[in-house]
Each structure stands twice: as C-alpha cells, then as structure tokens.
Amino acid sequence: MRSVSIIGAGCTKFGERWDVSLRDMIAEAGVMAIEDAEITGEQIDALFVGNMSGGRFIEQEHIGALIADCAGLSRLHLPSTRVEAACASGGLALRQAVLAVASGYNDIVIAAGVEKMTDVSSGTAADALASAADREWECFFGATFPALYAMIAKLHMRRYGTTSKQMAQVAVKNHHHACMNPIAQYHMEITVDDVFKSPMVADPLHILDCSPISDGAAALVLAPTEMAKKFSEEPIKIIGSAQASDTLALHDRRDLTTLDATVYAGRAAFAQAGIEPRAVDVAEVHDCFTIAEILAIEDLGFVEKGQGGKATAEGMTALQGSLPVNTSGGLKACGHPVGATGIKQACEIVLQLRGKAGKRQVDEAEIGLAHNVGGSGGTALVHIFSR
C-alpha cells in the first residue's frame, strides 16, 4: 500500500445559503481545492463525493456524475462515484479516495462532500435525517434523531454523573471556536444559560445542544506521498484511515453509552498510524449533539469512559486546553451539511497542520484527527493526519 497525502483543500461558507444551489457549492469547493493543489483537470484520475440524501433534500440523485459535470470535467469522462453513510458520507468519500490512491489504482483523486438541506421545510429535513436511524424499528414508533442521542445522554448521566451543564459547555466552547472561523454558520457566542433557556427538543437535549440544518460543500485533492511534493509545498500525510460499522438501531448495541464503531475505527486508525491517542494535537470529532462530543473523546481514548463531561468542564478540549477539539466550531457551530461534514473536518485539520488556521490556530500542531459518525453510530470513520 502506498502512503497517501492531501495536496489541496477547499471549503465553502457553511450556513443557510439561500442564494446558491448544490451545484454552485460543489463547483466552488472543487475549484478551491484544485487551485490549492495547483493541478489541472487532466491530472485527475477519479472523484468520490459524499452526499447523504440529494434525493430527499433537492430531489436529485446521481450526484457522482453531477459533480464531475459541475466541475467542468464532463469531457474527460472521469469515473465519479457518490458514496453514502448518512452523516458519515463525507468521511467515507475520503476513505474511498485514500483506498484508490493507496492501492496504486489511481494517483490524483478528489474526495468531496456536499449537502443542500435548506431547500425543504425543517420537518422534511428532520424526516430525511431520521432515515439514518432504523426506519422500521425506531422511527416507526416515534423515534427522532435527537431522541436517540437524548436516550444515550440520559443513561450517560445516570451511569457517570454527566450533567446538562457539562453538555452545554460543549456547545459554548464550539460556538466560541466558530467565532474565529470565517466559514462557520454561527458567529455568535453563547452561554450555558442560553442553552438551558433554549427550547427542549428531546429531554435532556435543548435546541442549543443540537447541530443545525446547513448547506455547504468541501473538497480535498489526494496524491501518493511520493508525488505530493511536486504539487504542494506543505502536503499533509494521511497516516491512518479506518472505518467500522455497528447495528443500525441504537437498542441493539452492546452498550448504549459507547459507540463501538468509533472504538473499533479509532483503534484501527491509531494502530496504522503507530501512535497513542495522547500524541494527537488537534481533533475534529462528530458533535451532532453535545453528548456526542463527550462520547467521542471517551470512545477515541482521549479520556476514560465516563470522564468526557468532566474533561470538557475542566477545559481540556478548549483551544488553550491539552487537546483542542472542534476548532472549526464543530458540527454544532460551524454547521452540519451532512455529506460535507467529514470532508470539512479534514479541511480544518489541514489548515491546523499547515499553521494557517488564523485566530483559532493550535500552537505547533503536528498530528490531527478527524472522526465522522453515521446515524446513531452505525458507521464511524477515523482519519489521522500528520505534517
């Protein structure tokens, strides 16, 4: 297997982008990544795009061919593949691109992600997102996505003493980080009190414990490490790439307060990279709900099981902490266009490792991690990057 590096990255502004379409956004992100890598269309061998539900959100499937077309590459007739793993679609597109390059099958490969979610009502969007859960044995009985994470939170609180305040502190921190990120959906500081006063969605999760509905796109250009220096002065190496699955329904899991898919993908990625969790300098984790960030830092091995809430309250995951988590603002405050999220996470790590993250720069970041989850934990992807 060949070593793989990122030679270009681009990400659109995330948010309610009434003025642009999915096509506009994927073209914008693609052009940014290609210009960053200083390559031409003729050098591209293949494209992968993560998109959860073009069918439900914009009534458009066949996103693979569409993105090659929008990027002006139709006359090159490149293989272009859309991949789907609910909210982990972006992370999965990155992994497919890594496999294509690592295997030697392709040299220059685009990994992109896109979702246009605000063209439908919030009810329709919520129902589309609910299809990431088990439609027949969860949603049929009235489960919503926030409800599944709320049930995880309730049991985590009971078992480990995690508090609503600790969960709110995840949102407060991620909003603070987002204020320093020009592409973030929200540039708005919030307090723990704001979270508590916001409407309850599914007890104990308030609306400010939940990631928003967003539009956005992101793209990366990958190349074999041996060729990367030809294109980029600062290629970022992918030193670990792992994927794991679990039952679709939350109720079938071994333990309702652990995402085993994260545990398995994390272990495999760390083993490939040959490092321990404590070697990571900066991480983007899947905080679709505040409790999800607490689970992630536990299940990836950054803290012991049950200590995620306490570690957050103590500031471990803040920008000045020992492991800054979600410097982009995370899904919570940077926004969560589901198919784009996994690629955006990698774009943020690229900026951090290049030392180009501006006000939210983590000092001397050398190793970064991106963690992307599909559904309530049916899929997890972990990628580890190094300068």
Added chain:
Amino acid sequence: MTNQAPRFWRSIPQRYNLSGTHCTCCNEYFFPPRNLCPNCRRGAHMEEYTFKGTGTVITFTTIYNATEDFERLTPYNLAIIQLDEGPKITGQIVSSSANVKIGMRVKAVFRILGKEGEKGIIYYGTKFAPIIEPSCSEKGGR
C-alpha cells in the same frame, strides 16, 4: 411514513404481537425475529417465540419536537425497553413523563401508533405502560 403503508405493514405479525425467535442452542431470544442466529450461524436451531411483553426501562426521553407524523402526540415519552427474555426494543411509554424512570417495570399494550391524516388509515402496534403494583388494600381483596 405517509403513503408508505405496504412497506410498514409487510411485517404485520411483529407489528401486532411481540413475536420473535429463540435459538435453542445458545438460548438467545431475538426481536424482531431472526432466521439465522448470529452466535450459532448454521448450527442454530431457531423456534418461534411470543414474548411475555414485560420488561424494564433502560433509558428514555420526552420528545417535544417530532417529525410531522408524530407532531400531534408531543410531548411523548420514548424509551429503550429490555424485555425480560433479553432483547431490547424502542417504544413509547404511555404515562405522564414525570412518572417515567430508568429501571421502571413496563408491559406491552396494543395501541394506535399513528394516522395518515384526518381521514387516512390508522395503524396500530405496541406501546408500553407502567406495571402498577397493587397497593396493600387492593391485595386484601373485596
């Protein structure tokens, strides 16, 4: 799930009864039914089994913001219940949210699950109700 009746009614026996399967080799119970035991694979011996319907609340939430199909029910309680035979399932608890607790004993009840609009078809299935332990005076009989 409006206009999706066939997909959800196909599995009618499990919608109306808590009927699953039991592997007599490893003694594990499955709901919804599995034909292949994940423990014993082809060495399994599966038989049909109807669950007693009693179980314990493992975790729960009260939903204030639902999808369109369930909006009229808000706020409602959703829980993961472990049936006494072992499998865990997701279902609504028909009780005031103040009464629902982790560890609470519940039993399956047959209820309306939803309606496809005012004049649409009504569909039924399993919800869970608290098991009310008889008080001392009631135990004494009348």
